[in-house]
Structure formats: C-alpha cells, structure tokens
Amino acid sequence: xxxxxxxxxxxxxxxxxxxxxxxxxxxxxxxxxxxxxxxxxxxxxxxxxxxxxxxxxxxxxxxxxxxxxxxxxxxxxxxxxxxxxxxxxxxxxxxxxxxxxxxxxxxxxxxxxxxxxxxxxxxxxxxxxxxxxxxxxxxxxxxxxxxxxxxxxxxxxxxxxxxxxxxxxxxxxxxxxxxxxxxxxxxxxxxxxxxxxxxxxxxxxxxxxxxxxxxxxxxxxxxxxxxxxxxxxxxxxxxxxxxxxxxxxxxxxxxxxxxxxxxxxxxxxxxxxxxxxxxxxxxxxxxxxxxxxx
Numbered sequence: 001x002x003x004x005x006x007x008x009x010x011x012x013x014x015x016x017x018x019x020x021x022x023x024x025x026x027x028x029x030x031x032x033x034x035x036x037x038x039x040x041x042x043x044x045x046x047x048x049x050x051x052x053x054x055x056x057x058x059x060x061x062x063x064x065x066x067x068x069x070x071x072x073x074x075x076x077x078x079x080x081x082x083x084x085x086x087x088x089x090x091x092x093x094x095x096x097x098x099x100x101x102x103x104x105x106x107x108x109x110x111x112x113x114x115x116x117x118x119x120x121x122x123x124x125x126x127x128x129x130x131x132x133x134x135x136x137x138x139x140x141x142x143x144x145x146x147x148x149x150x151x152x153x154x155x156x157x158x159x160x161x162x163x164x165x166x167x168x169x170x171x172x173x174x175x176x177x178x179x180x181x182x183x184x185x186x187x188x189x190x191x192x193x194x195x196x197x198x199x200x201x202x203x204x205x206x207x208x209x210x211x212x213x214x215x216x217x218x219x220x221x222x223x224x225x226x227x228x229x230x231x232x233x234x235x236x237x238x239x240x241x242x243x244x245x246x247x248x249x250x251x252x253x254x255x256x257x258x259x260x261x262x263x264x265x266x267x268x269x270x271x272x273x274x275x276x277x278x279x280x281x282x283x284x285x286x287x288x289x290x291x292x293x294x
Contacts, residue, residue: 103212151179166224174199204272
C-alpha cells in the first residue's frame, strides 16, 4: 500500500512552500487561520469545477429535479449533497497536499494553505462532517443520513488506504459514486450506472495524473501499467453495456465509446471530457424515460 506522505510535513517545510504564494488572509488574531481554512474548503470545490469535475453533484441535483420532491425536501437534499461533496473534496486535498506538489494541475496556493493550517483544517472538516450528518438526520431521514455517513467513510478509506492499490482504487471510486447518488434515493439501476460512470471517469483522471502519481510513489491502476488500465476499462465498458442493454436496446453498444476514446482521443484528459459528454447524453435520456414512466 502506498499513501501520501503529506501528513508528515513539518511546519518549517510547509512554511517554505507558502513562501511562494501570498498569504490567504491579513486579519489580526485568529482570523487569518479561520479565513484561510474557509477559503481552502471553498477553493477545493471551485478548483475542481474549473477543471471539469463536479459531475457527481450534477447527478444528484438532476435526480432531485426529476424525482419530483417537494421544494423543501429538494432544497434540503441539494444542500446536503453540496456539503457532502465539498467536504470530500476538501479531505482529499488536505490529505494529499504534500503529494500534490508534484502535480502541475494542482493549485499551489491551495496546497500551501492546507500544509500551513493542517490542524485547523482537520478540526474544521470533522466539525463540517458532523454538522452535515446532523442536518441530514434532523431535516431528512435515516436513509439519507446513513448514505452520507457511508460515502464520507468511503472517501476516507480511499484517500488513506486504497488510492495506491491498483484496480481497487477504481472499483472503490465506483462504490463512492453509488453511495453518493443513494443520498437522494436513486433507483437501483441508476445507482449501478452512476457507479460505473464514476469508476470510468476516475480511471481517465488517474491516467491523466499518471506521471505526477508515479513521482509521488502512488501506485494507482494507471501507474501500475497501461495494459492493466485498458483491461479494467474494457471490463467496465462490458458492465456498462449490460446495464444499458435493457433501457437502450441496440444503442447499448455505445458503451464501447469510453474504451475507444482511450485510443483515439489523443490524451487522457480529452478522453475524460468526451466520455463525460457521452455519459451526460445517456444520463439525461434515461432520466427522461424514467420520468415519463412515472
């Protein structure tokens, strides 16, 4: 098992990194830390959105719209979904801060903030998770609360244990996506589809991060070998076909699109973005069918 060495960075090392960026806040007393922690939590989500991530949040929001919930319940589910995904992004960035120094796609100011204020960020994350669980329990129901707890647990296990375990890293992210969609009560067939889409997209992302992860000693499926990555993607594409065969008929053969894009897209990031476009079309079609059938 290979994990990030970020938890072992000293204050001196973190300060050296921060020297390359401007301080996040300039208020007196404890406010600079509080402001930096708040900024880092928001920036983790904003950075991902700017780079094309956030599809899981879009999945839950679309499920809320098509499910026909009351305005109050729909709004509460949207708030809980947004808080949950934001906290998961923040935990990933906090845990991987030191390793992310090797990744040119990562925000240097964000890395510096997490390294400098690691303890405060940890406390804030724990508090945020407890408050989100409390909100889900008080305003929604036991099912939503349990799913929020499980997806948060899956997030921690991935970052601390499974990120560097080939094949399991991809499979676990698929489970992560399934649990997240379950927060809003998606039907079983759509839950399985969300899991497969999440796993496939994650594999493309790790292929894009292959050099940075290898430099950090993180043995993802992509780092282990291209042959293994292609085999995993082929397997996921077959499973995707099985899931889509009933609702799409012959069009389920389009499940081979992600596998084909691995070879023809030119680079993993382009393949990932085009795969997301394909998934978006399929997802909206299936939601429309489900809505029409009541």
